Amino acid sequence: MEESQIIKTVKKVMPAVVSIIISKSLKEIEKELPELYPQLTPGQFPLNIPPDKIDAHGMVQIGGGSGFVIDSSGIILTNKHVIAEPHSSYTVITNDNERYVAEVLARDPVNDVAILKIKPKNKLSVVELGDSDKVELGETVLAIGNALGIFKNTVSFGIISGLSRSISAQADPSAPPQEMRGLIQTDAAINPGNSGGPLVDMNGRAVGINAAVVFGAQNISFAIPIKAAEHDIRDLKKFGRIRRPLLGLRYLILNNDLKEKLKLSVDYGAFIVKEHPLDNAVVPGSPAHKAGIKEKDIILEWNNEKITPDKSIQEYLENCEVGDKVKMKVLRGKKELKIELTLAERK
Numbered sequence: 001m002e003e004s005q006i007i008k009t010v011k012k013v014m015p016a017v018v019s020i021i022i023s024k025s026l027k028e029i030e031k032e033l034p035e036l037y038p039q040l041t042p043g044q045f046p047l048n049i050p051p052d053k054i055d056a057h058g059m060v061q062i063g064g065g066s067g068f069v070i071d072s073s074g075i076i077l078t079n080k081h082v083i084a085e086p087h088s089s090y091t092v093i094t095n096d097n098e099r100y101v102a103e104v105l106a107r108d109p110v111n112d113v114a115i116l117k118i119k120p121k122n123k124l125s126v127v128e129l130g131d132s133d134k135v136e137l138g139e140t141v142l143a144i145g146n147a148l149g150i151f152k153n154t155v156s157f158g159i160i161s162g163l164s165r166s167i168s169a170q171a172d173p174s175a176p177p178q179e180m181r182g183l184i185q186t187d188a189a190i191n192p193g194n195s196g197g198p199l200v201d202m203n204g205r206a207v208g209i210n211a212a213v214v215f216g217a218q219n220i221s222f223a224i225p226i227k228a229a230e231h232d233i234r235d236l237k238k239f240g241r242i243r244r245p246l247l248g249l250r251y252l253i254l255n256n257d258l259k260e261k262l263k264l265s266v267d268y269g270a271f272i273v274k275e276h277p278l279d280n281a282v283v284p285g286s287p288a289h290k291a292g293i294k295e296k297d298i299i300l301e302w303n304n305e306k307i308t309p310d311k312s313i314q315e316y317l318e319n320c321e322v323g324d325k326v327k328m329k330v331l332r333g334k335k336e337l338k339i340e341l342t343l344a345e346r347k
Contacts, residue, residue, distance in 0.1 A: 066145030066197035080197030130205030132225035145197025158188030190221035248286020
């Protein structure tokens with residue numbers, strides 16, 4: 001790969017990459033402290049914010065992330081976890097250091113994707129969207145963003161290291177783990193603050209949204225495939241909101257080890273089981289519940305295709321729309337059943 005091509009790609013993409021500043025009012029922070037430090041009494045709260053960190057409106061910067069412009073009118077993609085802080089405001093700083101108040105248009109209920117809107121003075125540079133279904137192992141990519149919330153316009157270089165990865169991730173140590181599937185793995189360095197920035201190919205097209213790193217490991221980072229965001233953008237334009245299909249099941253994807261451990265008769269499929277004692281394996285009122293699927297059933301096929309670790313239910317759902325009909329082959333005990341259901345909208 002010629003160095004000149006990398007420089008050309010960076011110059012093409014960089015003007016459309018933005019920094020996102022997360023701010024919260026001093027009063028709101030003071031209100032939340034008793035929950036964060038229940039062992040302390042009022043007056044003991046460790047609120048030592050330097051005066052230069054509080055702006056004229058009493059707002060305190062509490063975090064930051066990255067994003068990138070996909071429409072010159074001011075539409076920006078980022079991660080959902082970047083703009084998940086309650087009672088906060090978000091400021092976008094463009095590459096030419098202009099600051100804009102950001103409106104949150106939508107948060108994806110499934111994927112770590114969010115869409116923001118700003119009102120720029122002029123048309124903005126944009127990042128062209130690529131085809132994440134066509135990326136290949138070993139393909140060269142660049143990750144661009146606001147590393148550590150400090151180092152603006154950071155560029156890292158690497159390759160596509162893996163496809164369709166699944167991980168359990170946390171936005172911060174206090175947040176519950178979130179299952180993330182179908183991710184692009186790269187060895188391009190992605191640091192805190194890079195989240196929400198673009199992962200681009202050598203033509204400068206975004207193939208992913210930088211999302212997660214593995215702490216304690218080297219050169220293992222993950223990005224949300226851009227096709228998930230394209231789905232969200234289409235929904236937003238058509239329905240004014242992101243629509244995701246609901247099935248209503250909790251399950252384990254079977255393999256040979258789980259087959260032996262659980263003493264089951266098959267080594268593939270989705271075994272319907274609750275994750276915690278207070279959960280429902282089949283969500284009441286959901287399409288799965290209405291279709292008669294029960295706990296301990298094993299869903300073997302989705303529209304005549306096997307359910308495997310490489311092609312799980314979530315993978316199939318990603319390619320479905322609200323209202324789609326799904327045919328399933330279900331194993332209940334020793335009996336195989338044919339079940340058809342219609343996917344509802346996740347609320």
